[in-house]
Amino acid sequence: xxxxxxxxxxxxxxxxxxxxxxxxxxxxxxxxxxxxxxxxxxxxxxxxxxxxxxxxxxxxxxxxxxxxxxxxxxxxxxxxxxxxxxxxxxxxxxxxxxxxxxxxxxx
Numbered sequence: 001x002x003x004x005x006x007x008x009x010x011x012x013x014x015x016x017x018x019x020x021x022x023x024x025x026x027x028x029x030x031x032x033x034x035x036x037x038x039x040x041x042x043x044x045x046x047x048x049x050x051x052x053x054x055x056x057x058x059x060x061x062x063x064x065x066x067x068x069x070x071x072x073x074x075x076x077x078x079x080x081x082x083x084x085x086x087x088x089x090x091x092x093x094x095x096x097x098x099x100x101x102x103x104x105x106x107x
Contacts, residue, residue: 045080
């Protein structure tokens, strides 16, 4: 995941220098505007969302086709997430699946 390398506060704006992974760079697809920078650590994603196939309450549900494109066999039952508002729009950031091997290899 990305890390902020430096932050410079100037009269005409706040300037960030980022260290990003190759995977994140490819995800941007040369986009240079309308980019949102949000923290994705467990402390920042303070809401716990429930996933599932059926139920009377609001649940986070996605078509199987979308999950298949990312090779997600099944979403975790309880996932961390966060709602945030930016310039009048509301966004949801949720970690639908966590590669358990990633945790052990990052130590």
